[in-house]
Amino acid sequence: MNKIPTEYLKYFWPMRHFLITCGREERANIIPVSFCMPVSKNPPMVACAIGKTAHSSEIIRKTHEFVVNVPGQELNRQVYYCGFHSGRDVDKFKETGLTPLPAHHVDSWIIAECPAHMECRVEHCIETGDKYIFVAVVLEAYADEWLEKGERALEYAIGEFPEKVYGGRFER
Numbered sequence: 001m002n003k004i005p006t007e008y009l010k011y012f013w014p015m016r017h018f019l020i021t022c023g024r025e026e027r028a029n030i031i032p033v034s035f036c037m038p039v040s041k042n043p044p045m046v047a048c049a050i051g052k053t054a055h056s057s058e059i060i061r062k063t064h065e066f067v068v069n070v071p072g073q074e075l076n077r078q079v080y081y082c083g084f085h086s087g088r089d090v091d092k093f094k095e096t097g098l099t100p101l102p103a104h105h106v107d108s109w110i111i112a113e114c115p116a117h118m119e120c121r122v123e124h125c126i127e128t129g130d131k132y133i134f135v136a137v138v139l140e141a142y143a144d145e146w147l148e149k150g151e152r153a154l155e156y157a158i159g160e161f162p163e164k165v166y167g168g169r170f171e172r
C-alpha cells in the first residue's frame, strides 16, 4: 500500500459554513466561516477559528461578541462575496444586499435572509497558527418558524474544496 502526502483539510470535507456577523454601525461585518463547531452542550458553547489578520478578528477581539447565522445554499453567492472581500475595504451588507436586523443580546446584527441564528459572547480567545479560536457561550439560538416546524428543509450551503476557498483570501 503506497501512502502519499495530502492536504489534511481535504479530509474534513464536506464542511458546512456559517455567516458570522460582528460589530455594528460603520464597523458591522460579515465573514463566512467553515471552522466552527459546538464545544459544550451545557452551557451551549461554540468555537470558531478566524484568521488573525481578518477584519472580523479585530472586531471580535474588541467587542467579545458575534452572531453565527446559518445560510441556506441560495445564499452561496453572498457567502463567496463575503469570503473574498474584507470588511476593511467594503461594506458587505451594502454590497451583498443582505438585510441587517438587530440582535437581541449582542450589539450587532443578524442576517434576516438566514433562517437560524446563535448570538454568542466570547469567553476565551486562543491563538493557533494563523487563527484565533473564539470560544463563546450561546446566549440565545432561534430560527424561522417554518424551519423549526419542519415545514420545509433547509438546503445547507456546503463549502467547496479546495480551489475556490483555498485559492483566495482564506490562506491569509
Ligand SMILES: Cc1cc2nc3c(=O)[nH]c(=O)nc-3n(C[C@H](O)[C@H](O)[C@H](O)COP(=O)(O)O)c2cc1C
Pocket (backbone or CB within 6 Å): 017, 029, 030, 031, 032, 033, 034, 035, 036, 049, 050, 051, 053, 054, 055, 056, 057, 079, 080, 082, 083, 084, 085, 086, 087, 088, 131, 159, 160, 165, 169, 170, 172
Ligand atoms: C466558504 C468559506 C469558508 C471560509 N471559512 C473560513 C474560516 O473558517 N476561517 C477563516 O478565518 N476564514 C474563512 N474564510 C475566509 C474569510 O471569509 C475571508 O478571509 C474574509 O475575506 C475575511 O473577511 P474580513 O477581513 O472582513 O473579516 C472562508 C471563506 C469562504 C468563502
